[in-house]
Structures are given as structure tokens and as C-alpha cells.
Amino acid sequence: MEISMSITDEELDERLGRAESRVAFDMPGPTIERMLSATRQQAKQRRKIRFGVVAGVVAFTIAGGVIAGPAAADAVRSFLAQSPWNPKAGGEVLKGSEWVDTGASDLPLYVDSIYETFLPLAPGQTRQSVVAEVSKSAAAAPGLTQEVGLRRSMERDVYVAWVCEWIAADNAHDQLRGTQAAAAISEAPSWPAFMATDGGGIVKSMRIWSHRISQGDRDAAEEVAQIETLKCWDGVDRQRGIGVVVNEAQK
Amino acid sequence: VSSDTAELAVIRAVPTMESSLRALMPDLLRFFLWRIDNREDAADCLSETLLVLWRRSGSFPSEPTERRRYAFGVARRVALAARRGKVARHESSDELVEDLALSVVQVEPDFDLQRALAALGEKERELVLLVAWEGFSIAEAGSLIGIRPDAARQRYARARARLRKLLDPNDSGRR
Numbered sequence: 001m002e003i004s005m006s007i008t009d010e011e012l013d014e015r016l017g018r019a020e021s022r023v024a025f026d027m028p029g030p031t032i033e034r035m036l037s038a039t040r041q042q043a044k045q046r047r048k049i050r051f052g053v054v055a056g057v058v059a060f061t062i063a064g065g066v067i068a069g070p071a072a073a074d075a076v077r078s079f080l081a082q083s084p085w086n087p088k089a090g091g092e093v094l095k096g097s098e099w100v101d102t103g104a105s106d107l108p109l110y111v112d113s114i115y116e117t118f119l120p121l122a123p124g125q126t127r128q129s130v131v132a133e134v135s136k137s138a139a140a141a142p143g144l145t146q147e148v149g150l151r152r153s154m155e156r157d158v159y160v161a162w163v164c165e166w167i168a169a170d171n172a173h174d175q176l177r178g179t180q181a182a183a184a185i186s187e188a189p190s191w192p193a194f195m196a197t198d199g200g201g202i203v204k205s206m207r208i209w210s211h212r213i214s215q216g217d218r219d220a221a222e223e224v225a226q227i228e229t230l231k232c233w234d235g236v237d238r239q240r241g242i243g244v245v246v247n248e249a250q251k
Numbered sequence: 252v253s254s255d256t257a258e259l260a261v262i263r264a265v266p267t268m269e270s271s272l273r274a275l276m277p278d279l280l281r282f283f284l285w286r287i288d289n290r291e292d293a294a295d296c297l298s299e300t301l302l303v304l305w306r307r308s309g310s311f312p313s314e315p316t317e318r319r320r321y322a323f324g325v326a327r328r329v330a331l332a333a334r335r336g337k338v339a340r341h342e343s344s345d346e347l348v349e350d351l352a353l354s355v356v357q358v359e360p361d362f363d364l365q366r367a368l369a370a371l372g373e374k375e376r377e378l379v380l381l382v383a384w385e386g387f388s389i390a391e392a393g394s395l396i397g398i399r400p401d402a403a404r405q406r407y408a409r410a411r412a413r414l415r416k417l418l419d420p421n422d423s424g425r426r
Contacts, residue, residue, distance in 0.1 A: 006415035015418065016383040019361045027277045031346050035276070036269060038343030039301040097309060114306070117299065117339070118328030190397045196310055 097148040097196075102138040111135045111150055119154065119191070120184045122161035130157050152193035156228075159188040159206075163213075163224045164232035170218055182214040204249035268308045271315070272301055275322050280347075282323065282385065286330045290351045291344075296333050298341035300326045323385060324395050327377070367417035375410035378403060 007015075100110060112131045121130070134153045138145065162184040169177035188194065189206040212220035223242045225233035279300055283293035303325050304311060312318050368376050374396050381392035393403025 005419045005421045006412070007418050009411070009415070012411060012415050012418065013383070015361060015364050016379070019364050020384045027280060027347070028350055031350050032273055032276050034346055035298065035301065035343050036272060038341075039272075039298065039305050040269075042302055042341075042343070043305045117332045120331070120335075187397050192307070192310070 097146040099144045099146055100150070102145055107139055108132065108135040111138070111154070114147060114151055116151060116154060116192070119158045120162075120187070121158060122165045122181070122184065125158065125161055130154055133157055148193050148196050152197050155188065155191045155193050159185065159191075159194075160224075160228050160230055162188070163221055163228070164230055166213060167218075167221050167225065167232045167234075170216075170221070178216075182210070185213050186210045201246065201249045205245050208245050208248055268305070268311060271311070271318050271322075272304060275319065276301070278319075278385070279322060279326050282326050283330060283333075284351075285380065285384065287333055291348050292333050294344035294347040294351060295339065295341050296326070296329050297347065298344040299339065300329045302341075303329065320387070320391055320395065323381070323387070327395055363418060367414050370417055371410050371413060374398065375406055375413075378407045379410050379414065382407065 100107075104110070108131055111134050112127075115127055115131055117127075119130070121127070131154075134150060134157055137153065138150060162181045166178055166181035166185060169175075169181055189203045189210060194203055194206070209220045209224050213224075219238060219241055222234055222236065223238045223245065224230075226238055227242055276297065280293065280297050283296040284290070287293040287296055300322070304322055307325075312321050368379070371379070377396050378389070378392050378398075381387045381395060382389055385392075387395065389403050389407050390400035392407075393400055398406065
């Protein structure tokens with residue numbers, strides 16, 4: 001008979017504690033200050049790109065002149081009021097997220113500057129492809145949107161790519177690919193822009209679907225594909241199933 | 252809230268953000284040193300994390316415990332990106348890299364523990380380390396890696412049981 005041996009909980013805690021204390025490094029104060037200062041500078045540089053976007057709106061309005069009229073003037077005042085340079089006015093849909101003009105010529109540059117490097121790209125995706133896709137979609141409807149909306153679009157782009165990847169894996173009976181895709185889908189509801197813009201139901205729905213997908217439920221993936229109108233959707237109407245999830249998420 | 256009060260809040264938010272980051276930096280660096288093989292990359296990860304946190308200062312929680320959890324949530328994502336080779340080089344971390352080269356000493360590394368930790372799945376390992384080294388509760392650690400509290404507790408217990416077994420000196424044949 002085999003006797004299972006193991007160390008005790010106390011011994012394990014001691015080993016972990018000892019290992020932690022063995023990396024001895026105190027960050028020098030001057031290094032901390034210089035890194036903070038550099039971060040501040042870098043953040044400012046990114047804001048300069050945003051300023052370019054603001055300038056684009058102003059230039060457009062000036063060029064529009066009389067034709068643009070009062071409505072355009074209001075739009076500019078509103079944008080400047082809600083920018084970081086005039087926090088008194090407030091009124092942003094999501095506090096702390098700036099407004100950007102999706103019609104500005106440097107939009108792809110801006111989107112690239114706020115690209116979220118942690119996003120687990122699906123097979124076939126690259127940072128460039130995500131930035132290009134989001135910029136293209138946003139530019140298709142010129143107007144003002146918040147930065148968080150663009151970040152959310154990037155997260156959505158990656159999320160739906162994984163849903164299609166899961167469906168493709170299921171078609172190919174490729175369990176490894178499916179597991180990988182399900183893992184990314186499960187993480188998606190905790191991505192910051194999804195969380196930040198959630199009114200309470202969307203993230204919860206995503207969690208319900210991701211749980212079902214991780215259990216191998218093909219209908220769950222197809223329901224997401226249907227509501228997101230993805231090319232990988234099989235075309236079968238699952239409105240009823242979608243309704244069940246949406247109702248569940250509202251509870 | 253009057254506009255003056257709102258402006259004051261914005262002005263105050265800057266030093267609060269900076270002082271929070273200042274306090275968090277050593278812990279965040281340690282987090283990366285344990286998880287990223289290359290010290291240069293660990294320093295870059297810290298710079299990237301600071302930049303992300305700064306950029307999202309609007310959504311930085313006001314409560315210190317929440318701030319810490321939020322910061323480590325960002326750090327974890329940056330570490331995952333770094334493992335996929337997707338963290339940018341930051342000039343701002345050059346000085347830190349030099350400091351690290353001169354100062355970081357790992358006395359008598361516990362290779363058996365490192366091997367045992369490496370044998371765990373990524374999420375199980377993170378659960379154990381976030382609790383043991385970063386001082387988070389199991390539920391907090393679970394939320395950082397996207398696991399519900401009850402599931403986190405189960406996986407944490409399983410991971411520890413596996414570590415205890417792997418670290419048993421009489422059990423080397425099964426490693």
C-alpha cells in the first residue's frame with residue numbers, strides 16, 4: 001500500500017515566507033521619483049495626441065463657418081468643457097474618460113496610443129489589425145465618443161474573435177483550441193473597459209455565456225455570435241435563449 | 252457639488268495618485284521580479300503599469316485597499332502581456348535596471364519550491380503567491396485572476412495540497 005507523504009501547511013508557509021524574504025531589494029528613493037516623473041511626462045505626451053484630436057475638431061468647425069452654425073459651436077464648447085483642461089464643467093458620461101473626435105485624421109494614432117497591451121489576441125489578430133478595425137468602425141460614424149468607448153471597442157473586437165475561434169475549434173473538434181478560446185472568453189468580462197462601461201447587465205450576461213461556453217455549450221457561443229452579428233454565426237435564430245440570459249442577467 | 256469643490260477635488264487627486272503610486276512601487280516591482288525572468292523586462296513592466304494606472308487615474312479607486320487590488324490587477328495583466336513578449340521598452344526604467352543589477356540578491360534560492368510552483372497551473376500559482384507574498388485574502392486573489400470566491404478557495408486548497416506533496420523530500424520520484 002502506498003503511503004501519501006507531504007510536508008505540513010506550516011512547513012509550506014515557512015518555505016514560501018523564506019523564499020519571499022530572499023529577494024532583497026529596496027527601491028532607491030531617487031529612482032522612484034525619477035520613474036514617477038517620467039511616467040508623468042509620458043502621460044502628458046499621450047495627452048498631446050489627444051490635444052491634436054481637439055484641434056482637429058476646432059479646425060473643422062472654423063472651416064465649416066456659417067454653414068456649421070450654432071450646433072457645431074455647441075459641440076465644440078461641449079467638447080472643450082469636458083476635456084481635462086476644464087474639469088469644472090464635468091458632465092462626461094463616464095468620469096475621467098475624455099471625449100475624442102472619431103472624425104479626426106489622427107484617430108488611428110490615438111487609438112494605438114490607448115491600446116491595451118494585456119489583451120490576449122485571438123489567432124490571426126495583431127495589435128495593428130485591432131487598432132485598424134476599431135479606428136475604421138469609429139470613423140464610419142464621425143462624432144464625439146469617450147476614450148473608454150474606444151477601449152471597449154478594442155476589448156469587444158478581441159472578445160468576439162475568441163468566440164469565433166471557439167466555434168471554429170468546436171467545428172474542428174479541437175479540444176485544446178476550444179479550451180484556450182474558452183479561457184480568453186471567461187476573462188473578458190473582467191477587462192477594464194467592459195467593467196467600466198457596464199450598467200449591470202452586460203458583464204453579467206457575458207459571464208453567463210462564458211460559463212456555458214466553458215462547459216462546451218455550442219448554443220451559448222452561437223447566441224453571442226447572433227447578438228454580435230458575427231460572420232461565424234450559423235444563422236439559426238436563438239432569440240429565445242438570448243432572452244433567457246438577458247433576463248437572468250437583469251436579476 | 253459646486254464647481255469650485257469639483258476643481259479642488261481634481262487638484263487634490265494629483266498628489267493622492269502620485270503618493271499612492273510611490274507607496275505601491277516597491278511591492279509592484281517585487282511582484283514582477285518574482286514573475287518575470289528578466290530583470291529588464293520586470294523594470295519595463297513596472298513602468299508600463301505606472302503608465303496604465305496614471306492614464307486611468309479617473310477610475311483609480313479612492314480607498315487604499317481597493318487601490319492596491321486595482322494596481323495589482325493591472326500589474327497581473329501587464330505580466331501576462333510580458334510573457335507573450337508584448338511589453339514596450341521604457342527609457343524610464345533604465346535607471347531601475349541598473350539599480351537591480353547592482354542590488355538584487357537572491358540568497359540561497361529554493362529551487363525545489365520554484366520547481367513545485369512551476370508545476371502548478373498559472374491561476375493556481377497566482378492564487379498561492381498573491382495570498383502568501385502579496386498579502387491578499389483568497390477571495391481578493393481570486394477576484395484578481397477572475398475566479399469566484401468559492402472556486403478560489405477550492406483551487407487554493409488544491410494548489411497548496413499539491414505543493415505540499417511536491418515538496419515532500421520522500422516524494423522526489425513523482426516530480
